[in-house]
Amino acid sequence: LASKLPDVGTSIFSVMSQLAQEHEAINLAQGFPDYDPPLVLREALARHATTPGHQQYAPMPGLPRLREAISHKTALVYGVPAPNPNTEITITSGATEALYAVLAAVVHPGDEVLVLEPAYDLYGPAIRLQGGKPVYVPLRATDFRPDWDLVAAALSPRTRLIMLNTPHNPSGAVLTEQDWDTLAGLLAPTNTLVLSDEVYEHMVFDGQPHRSALQHPQLAERSFVLSSFGKTYHATGWKVGYCIAPPALTAEVRRVHQFLTFAVSTPTQHALADVLAEAAHFQALPAFYQAKRDLFAELLRETGFDLLPVPGAYFQLARYHRISALPDVEFARRLTTEVGVAVVPVSAFYHDGQDAGLIRFCFAKEDETLRQAAQRLREAA
Numbered sequence: 001l002a003s004k005l006p007d008v009g010t011s012i013f014s015v016m017s018q019l020a021q022e023h024e025a026i027n028l029a030q031g032f033p034d035y036d037p038p039l040v041l042r043e044a045l046a047r048h049a050t051t052p053g054h055q056q057y058a059p060m061p062g063l064p065r066l067r068e069a070i071s072h073k074t075a076l077v078y079g080v081p082a083p084n085p086n087t088e089i090t091i092t093s094g095a096t097e098a099l100y101a102v103l104a105a106v107v108h109p110g111d112e113v114l115v116l117e118p119a120y121d122l123y124g125p126a127i128r129l130q131g132g133k134p135v136y137v138p139l140r141a142t143d144f145r146p147d148w149d150l151v152a153a154a155l156s157p158r159t160r161l162i163m164l165n166t167p168h169n170p171s172g173a174v175l176t177e178q179d180w181d182t183l184a185g186l187l188a189p190t191n192t193l194v195l196s197d198e199v200y201e202h203m204v205f206d207g208q209p210h211r212s213a214l215q216h217p218q219l220a221e222r223s224f225v226l227s228s229f230g231k232t233y234h235a236t237g238w239k240v241g242y243c244i245a246p247p248a249l250t251a252e253v254r255r256v257h258q259f260l261t262f263a264v265s266t267p268t269q270h271a272l273a274d275v276l277a278e279a280a281h282f283q284a285l286p287a288f289y290q291a292k293r294d295l296f297a298e299l300l301r302e303t304g305f306d307l308l309p310v311p312g313a314y315f316q317l318a319r320y321h322r323i324s325a326l327p328d329v330e331f332a333r334r335l336t337t338e339v340g341v342a343v344v345p346v347s348a349f350y351h352d353g354q355d356a357g358l359i360r361f362c363f364a365k366e367d368e369t370l371r372q373a374a375q376r377l378r379e380a381a
């Protein structure tokens with residue numbers, strides 16, 4: 001069989017979680033919390049899971065009451081006109097499905113899609129599966145922010161879409177209002193669309209705001225904005241996300257979504273609709289994660305790891321050159337198997353596997369988990 005992705009192995013997140021399990025390592029590799037979603041949400045799910053009539057297919061675009069709740073929340077959080085739940089919001093099976101549906105909907109064979117690297121591992125392969133050509137633009141090596149001159153140089157008449165991710169996985173870098181203005185200026189004379197992956201929208205630190213593409217009127221007109229309840233509610237296993245886009249773009253996403261998953265789990269959508277109006281939950285997330293970021297950094301202060309600044313998301317990048325000269329994949333493997341702490345090598349976020357000597361820790365963990373992991377790391381480094 002001729003593989004459509006001959007150069008692609010198993011996702012690094014599966015590989016490292018499996019290795020962590022085999023070696024009983026503390027898993028700071030794959031990004032997921034080791035605490036549960038809020039009790040009210042789990043209770044809501046239990047209630048809806050036993051409610052007669054909530055067991056069959058949800059409407060294809062998502063439950064109306066969940067789309068309405070998202071519309072209100074979006075208007076509240078970003079101070080933008082409420083997106084129309086009927087024509088601008090689609091519930092998907094995680095942001096993963098939304099990413100795939102957007103790419104399948106808009107990328108024609110031969111189209112170019114700009115991807116800023118390092119990038120989340122599915123972007124490149126999902127573009128290629130549509131016959132598209134990922135055009136990789138490096139983020140600045142110092143702070144992982146876009147170099148807009150490089151983006152401008154990479155734009156061509158064949159650029160169908162540019163993919164942005166703020167806060168950024170794996171670095172946590174966040175786009176500013178000025179970044180969005182610059183992008184809007186670059187795209188004004190083009191038909192290029194924007195996919196803005198904002199799954200970590202509620203994890204921005206040090207008093208900074210998350211700036212959404214939705215807040216920029218010229219960009220919102222051409223953007224698909226993605227989020228994930230997995231991140232916002234500590235529920236990565238629920239696999240519910242959504243896409244907000246203007247009606248004409250939403251219509252195209254739904255053409256694909258209806259044949260990809262058709263609809264998302266019904267009781268799960270009801271449960272999320274029950275809790276979404278409670279703003280206190282997501283308003284508390286920046287402080288909650290900032291405290292974990294700061295605790296983990298403090299715990300690693302006297303080790304040989306050099307920690308990079310973390311403006312957002314729930315990942316800590318670290319240079320390890322004072323500890324080891326190994327390639328990052330090998331270093332991550334040894335940390336997992338010999339030290340008992342699983343991490344992700346950042347080369348997994350580059351299409352060509354380039355190695356900057358960086359590893360990624362996920363700090364979405366109980367404080368006690370972070371303490372135990374840090375103890376093992378301190379003994380080793």
Ligand code: PMP
Pocket residue numbers: 031093094095096097120165169197199227228229230231236239240241
């Ligand atoms: N985009 C980014 C940047 C992510 O980090 C993740 C989660 N790993 C996703 C998309 C996928 O989100 P979900 O789990 O909702 O499918």
Ligand code: GLN
Pocket residue numbers: 011013014029030031032169
């Ligand atoms: N987004 C998560 C991460 O970056 C993992 C998601 C997955 O395992 N596919 O670690």
